[in-house]
Amino acid sequence: MQSSLFDQADRRELGDGAWLEVRSGWLSQDGVADDTLFAELRDSIPWRSERRQMYDRVLDVPRLVSFHHLVDEPPPHPRLKQLRRRLNDAYAGELGEPFVTAGLCLYRDGSDSVAWHGDNVGRSRTEDTMVAIVGLGATRVFALRPRGGGPSLRLRHGHGDLLVMGGSCQRTWEHAIPKTTRAVGPRISIQFRPYDVR
Template identity: 35%
Template sequence: MFTNDPSHASSIELPDAALDYYPGWVDSETADAWLEKLVSATPWSQPEIRIYGRQVAVPRMVAWYGDADARYRYSGLRHDPLAWTPLLRDIRERLQHETGQRFNGVLLNLYRDGRDAMGWHSDDEPELGDCPTVASLSLGAERRFDLRRKGSGRIQHSLVLAHGSLLVMRGMTQHHWQHQIARTSKVLQPRLNLTFRLIETRPSK
């Protein structure tokens, strides 16, 4: 079911970054089952964000799951967590075991086809801490993942994220790099991305 041998991982050599890619972290049959179940069972939403003074719907469907106190704010929106489902809890436990990193939340992004996208950004919100680890599981259609150095307008590295693959970003990656999923007319099938994170929580006063 899982490819636990670290030799299956490939490190992406970029300065001031730590990225490991596992192209077959989960077998295709299991990935198919997860994709079908998560797409159909998730209460998707399409929030709006303000860009240049206009309210614009994000070009994908989203859902945020996590521990009760794992509230997450990005793009000016606050996301209160949905309760872990048994499947998401199981995936989290396996990820924690294999990465040695604790996670208390997961952001689900559903790209319905190639017209859905994610613009340039870094996962560097304050509640993620100084050197966040983000574990990104891809299910469904293959999409190209682009990276560029902050301050640069040029794509400096790209890789295709395969069905059942895992990309782990650690260390100073979010300080120095941005990433995107660009629009494409070539992809007609959906892709589901699960990015597991650790939200730093503060005790209530």
């Protein structure tokens, strides 16, 4: 694991205009206890399963999902609005715009995952952007690799940690949550994005 590279909440330049920042324990740094947030989100979010075309078959997506426009609709939990405000205070100036959406994924166990991809639907296909991810629950590996090949990073994304991918990261790098055969508990990731980035 290479999470020790980021223990001081530093930003690491990845090349080609991409960067990654990890802030361990970010969620508890606002002085609000976060121990119950995982259970509250698990029980109150309107989770749904999805099916996607993969080559010649339609398969179940191996996680549950929920997507919310935090500006246009009431949040499904009040902490999402508070977290969005904190992120905007920290990053909106550099980003040039606020985070406006929250996408949530529930990984029920180690067999739930997300394959290699970049969040490059919408403007992020051609423009630099940021995606901020807050992890809750079990620690999972968050893997990154350059598009087209090269050395990869494998980070331990733990409960309350913030991970921000910025610059060209969604176009020049891919990320994934790999499956694991280890016994691992459930995890929720909350992905905050600006307008027209998925």
